[in-house]
Amino acid sequence: MADIVFVSRRHSGQRIDRAVQVLVSLAALGICAFFFWIVSDLFAHGFGELSWSFVTELPRDAGRGGGIASILVSTVAILGVCLSVSLPLGTSAAVLLAELGAREDRFALLVRRCLDVLAGVPSIVFGLFGNAFFCVALGLGFSILSGGLTLACMVLPILIRSTEEGLRAVPNEYRMAAAALGMTRSRTIFRVLLPAAVPALVVGLVLGIGRAVAETAALIFTSGYVARMPTSFLDSGRALSLHIYDLSMNVPGGEAKAYASALVLLALLLVLGSAALGISDRWLQRRMIRI
Amino acid sequence: MTSSPSHLRLPAVPLIQIESLSVRYGSKTALREVSLTIPHGSITAVIGPSGCGKSSLLGALNRLSDLVPGCTVSGTVRFGELDVHAADTNVQDLRRRVGMIFQKPNPFPLSIRKNIELPLRERARFSRAQLDERVERVLRDVGLWEELGDRLDDSALKLSGGQQQRLCIARALALEPEVLLMDEPCSALDPISSATVEDLIVRLSETCTIVVVTHNLAQARRISDELAFFWVRDDAGVLIESGSTHRVFRMPHAELTAAYLQGARG
Amino acid sequence: MFRFDRDRLLVWWLRIASGVCAGIVLLIALFVVRESLPALREVGLGRFVTDASWHPTSDAGSGLYDLTPMLAGTLLATFGAVVLAAPLGIASAVFCQFYAPTWAAQGFRRVVSLLAGIPSVVYGFWGLVVLVPIVRMLAPPGPSLIAGILILTIMIVPTVALIADSSLGSVPESYLLGASALGMSRTHTVLGVALPAASSGLWTSILLGTGRAIGETMAILMVCGNVVALPDSIFDPVRTLTANIALEMAYAMGNHRSALFVTGLVLLGMIALLVAGAGRLTEERRRG
Numbered sequence A: 001m002a003d004i005v006f007v008s009r010r011h012s013g014q015r016i017d018r019a020v021q022v023l024v025s026l027a028a029l030g031i032c033a034f035f036f037w038i039v040s041d042l043f044a045h046g047f048g049e050l051s052w053s054f055v056t057e058l059p060r061d062a063g064r065g066g067g068i069a070s071i072l073v074s075t076v077a078i079l080g081v082c083l084s085v086s087l088p089l090g091t092s093a094a095v096l097l098a099e100l101g102a103r104e105d106r107f108a109l110l111v112r113r114c115l116d117v118l119a120g121v122p123s124i125v126f127g128l129f130g131n132a133f134f135c136v137a138l139g140l141g142f143s144i145l146s147g148g149l150t151l152a153c154m155v156l157p158i159l160i161r162s163t164e165e166g167l168r169a170v171p172n173e174y175r176m177a178a179a180a181l182g183m184t185r186s187r188t189i190f191r192v193l194l195p196a197a198v199p200a201l202v203v204g205l206v207l208g209i210g211r212a213v214a215e216t217a218a219l220i221f222t223s224g225y226v227a228r229m230p231t232s233f234l235d236s237g238r239a240l241s242l243h244i245y246d247l248s249m250n251v252p253g254g255e256a257k258a259y260a261s262a263l264v265l266l267a268l269l270l271v272l273g274s275a276a277l278g279i280s281d282r283w284l285q286r287r288m289i290r291i
Numbered sequence B: 001m002t003s004s005p006s007h008l009r010l011p012a013v014p015l016i017q018i019e020s021l022s023v024r025y026g027s028k029t030a031l032r033e034v035s036l037t038i039p040h041g042s043i044t045a046v047i048g049p050s051g052c053g054k055s056s057l058l059g060a061l062n063r064l065s066d067l068v069p070g071c072t073v074s075g076t077v078r079f080g081e082l083d084v085h086a087a088d089t090n091v092q093d094l095r096r097r098v099g100m101i102f103q104k105p106n107p108f109p110l111s112i113r114k115n116i117e118l119p120l121r122e123r124a125r126f127s128r129a130q131l132d133e134r135v136e137r138v139l140r141d142v143g144l145w146e147e148l149g150d151r152l153d154d155s156a157l158k159l160s161g162g163q164q165q166r167l168c169i170a171r172a173l174a175l176e177p178e179v180l181l182m183d184e185p186c187s188a189l190d191p192i193s194s195a196t197v198e199d200l201i202v203r204l205s206e207t208c209t210i211v212v213v214t215h216n217l218a219q220a221r222r223i224s225d226e227l228a229f230f231w232v233r234d235d236a237g238v239l240i241e242s243g244s245t246h247r248v249f250r251m252p253h254a255e256l257t258a259a260y261l262q263g264a265r266g
Numbered sequence C: 001m002f003r004f005d006r007d008r009l010l011v012w013w014l015r016i017a018s019g020v021c022a023g024i025v026l027l028i029a030l031f032v033v034r035e036s037l038p039a040l041r042e043v044g045l046g047r048f049v050t051d052a053s054w055h056p057t058s059d060a061g062s063g064l065y066d067l068t069p070m071l072a073g074t075l076l077a078t079f080g081a082v083v084l085a086a087p088l089g090i091a092s093a094v095f096c097q098f099y100a101p102t103w104a105a106q107g108f109r110r111v112v113s114l115l116a117g118i119p120s121v122v123y124g125f126w127g128l129v130v131l132v133p134i135v136r137m138l139a140p141p142g143p144s145l146i147a148g149i150l151i152l153t154i155m156i157v158p159t160v161a162l163i164a165d166s167s168l169g170s171v172p173e174s175y176l177l178g179a180s181a182l183g184m185s186r187t188h189t190v191l192g193v194a195l196p197a198a199s200s201g202l203w204t205s206i207l208l209g210t211g212r213a214i215g216e217t218m219a220i221l222m223v224c225g226n227v228v229a230l231p232d233s234i235f236d237p238v239r240t241l242t243a244n245i246a247l248e249m250a251y252a253m254g255n256h257r258s259a260l261f262v263t264g265l266v267l268l269g270m271i272a273l274l275v276a277g278a279g280r281l282t283e284e285r286r287r288g
Helices: A011-049 A052-056 A069-099 A105-120 A123-137 A144-169 A172-180 A185-196 A198-214 A240-249 A255-290 B054-061 B091-097 B112-123 B128-141 B161-173 B191-204 B217-223 B245-250 B255-262 C006-042 C068-099 C102-117 C120-138 C145-169 C173-181 C186-197 C199-215 C218-223 C241-251 C254-287
Strands: B014-025 B028-039 B043-047 B071-079 B098-101 B179-183 B209-213 B226-233 B236-244
Touching: A011 A255, A011 C068, A011 C102, A011 C120, A011 C145, A011 C186, A052 A069, A052 A255, A069 A105, A069 A144, A069 A185, A069 A198, A069 A240, A069 C006, A105 A144, A105 C006, A105 C254, A123 A144, A123 C006, A123 C199, A123 C241, A123 C254, A144 A198, A144 C006, A172 A185, A185 A198, A185 B112, A185 C006, A198 A240, A198 A255, A198 C120, A240 A255, A240 C120, A240 C218, A255 C102, A255 C120, B014 B054, B014 B209, B028 B054, B028 B209, B028 B226, B043 B054, B043 B217, B054 B071, B054 B179, B054 B209, B054 B236, B091 B098, B091 B112, B098 B161, B112 B128, B112 B161, B128 B161, B161 B179, B161 B191, B191 B209, B191 B217, B217 B245, B226 B245, B226 B255, B236 B245, B236 B255, B245 B255, C006 C254, C068 C102, C068 C145, C068 C186, C068 C199, C068 C241, C102 C145, C120 C145, C120 C218, C145 C199, C145 C218, C173 C186, C186 C199, C199 C254, C218 C241, C241 C254
Parallel strands: B028 B236, B043 B209, B043 B226, B098 B179, B179 B209
Antiparallel strands: B014 B028, B014 B071, B226 B236
8 A cells, every 4th residue: 555656746745744654653663662562571570480390380379389280271171161162063153154144044144143242242241141151050150161161152253253254265166066966065064165164264263262261351250260270170270361360469479470371371372373374374375376 | 070979879768858948047037948858878069159048958957056046947857757856856866867067177175086985975885995996987987097096195176177177077977977967068178188078078978978068169060969059039048959960060940050050160 | 765864954953053152142131131130120220320339238228339430430441542542543554554664564463463462361460560550650559540541542452453454455546546646645645535435444443442442351450449439530540340340249149249240231231332333334334
């Protein structure tokens, strides 16, 4: 866009241009500056605390000492529950919206509207819902299961959106060819269309995991606060994001470990985010070449 | 090269009988009141200008028309004893017996081997050996075995256009169809691949009945036994004339046919 | 003829699964309303703004449920954040699209995407250990409305910037070329042609950013001080609706708990309005 040559005839026009350019560049620079400030601050204070033992030891002294091993285990467990529920449900909904959308018009529209609204619900309300439904109504109590199921509800719209787009992008020729060969719809979907849409699915998955891992408010009163190593899915477990919250707000002197935990969380998200970018870039490339 | 293949000419047992077929897309009529017979074991060429409903005709024969939203088909199509458009007809079965090759080759984004095996797997439980045998057989039939026999696990998308089209034909052949519908199978190919596919079509007619839509009059003259000439009249495709290729080229009944065939440039 | 046609089974499964996904939203609405009913019935909606203070566990009568300080907190923090983030976000989007060389624009977009990915608890943590002490130096106590506004601004700028960027990017090239051909300066083109052409997208970005600010819990909770009182100045601590829920839910019972669900309902209502507004704008954009 900026490559379009803008001609300005009047001298004052040029000066205004320059002034505006400085202004907007400052805005952009300011934002970048905050980014680097935050990241460097976290890095400076947290890096020293990072070590292999930090990741493998259990927290001691309310988290002021030791490591985050149990926290990591809880986080992974919650993620596991979240994904094992949201992946099959989300993929199925995406298949319906992408492949059967035309035939199921009103139903598909309703589903889509509901998912759009779901995507906008604030995380604290998810927490309220999770508490009322999973913890109390279903009797699961403060547990990894409750937390994971609540997160599954949050992550569904992200998964569905990405997978649906991936399926829509699969060229129609494949569907025609499969039909002409007398293949049933289910076989076509499972053996041809979904495999072709896998990169989009993975991107959605990675984005969903990223959202889940960053989530705190929805977990505060669903998965519990206990920092011990969980022994079952019905045990309460503390996720990494909650640990950071607890260390910084409720534990005086917990800042050092909070910094380190924040770094671990950011590192995790960075890895996931680059994976998503890498996969989607390569997928876009492949699509372009094929066309 | 005579226009009729030298294999034994069965008395023209009709295999597909089309009666008063009309195909509509919403309010637009693509085909009006077409009545045509496809004899068993022949190669029928469907010719005519663009937009005269030739592809719609093919789609009505294997019910791919079902997949087009807003498409209605009236009239009857009989495939042997079967009423193709009856509500209780097993469509999957029909499409295996009546295969289709598209203008633009469309192999699946899978390996060469998987492309052929995938539709097969739905038919029955084949053993690994049976699958391998069938894959080799059809690839030999289309003349790809020498080139690709040792790289069956390569992606089908890496093949050239001509190879991809022959792969699609092999894939359809694996289902042992009785009829092959081909929608301008050579038009997206370069002349050399086109010639190869054309030779293949003639060879295939020994085991299959073939209906091929083509823009290439010379090709139609070379390979087909029967000819069906379509034209657009009153905004819809209609059948002007049909009969043996030999006769239609020599003595066209309709003036329109004569005029159209005159435009043929070798 | 098989009765259990695999395709038919598949369609039924797909319908059930999609129904479950769609049903979640309805379930959420149902449960939030259900849990709010006790408070709505026994306390009554009016008292949420007319009671003297927020003391749900007090013995005075059936407890006091004045939400006004929290409402004020949410509105002030959100308003402040949007007022700062909207121009910042849009200006940086303008930078990306019209004033930056390609490498700078791409780099900036990467940075903004990364910013968008930082979890709110990390923002809150950083705000707590860096921003709050700075504010404390200016005017004690430190945890305050202004800290909340600043942190929220940084959090919603990426949302505003990314959406504004993409709507400015979809302004048809022909408009810009036309302006150029008329000898218009770059600034004039941007202000007079591009911004108006992208206006519905820009408003969408602001609306969505506002929605994000209203719904934000953790970061706000960590830097705002959470005192239940109307702020006299921006350096005073505040508590927002979201923070209120987060802080008290753990030990709330009976009507208290129900009142917190009412708060959740209010939040849902606000967000629903914003999302509907944003949806309406996208419809208009698509049609016009």
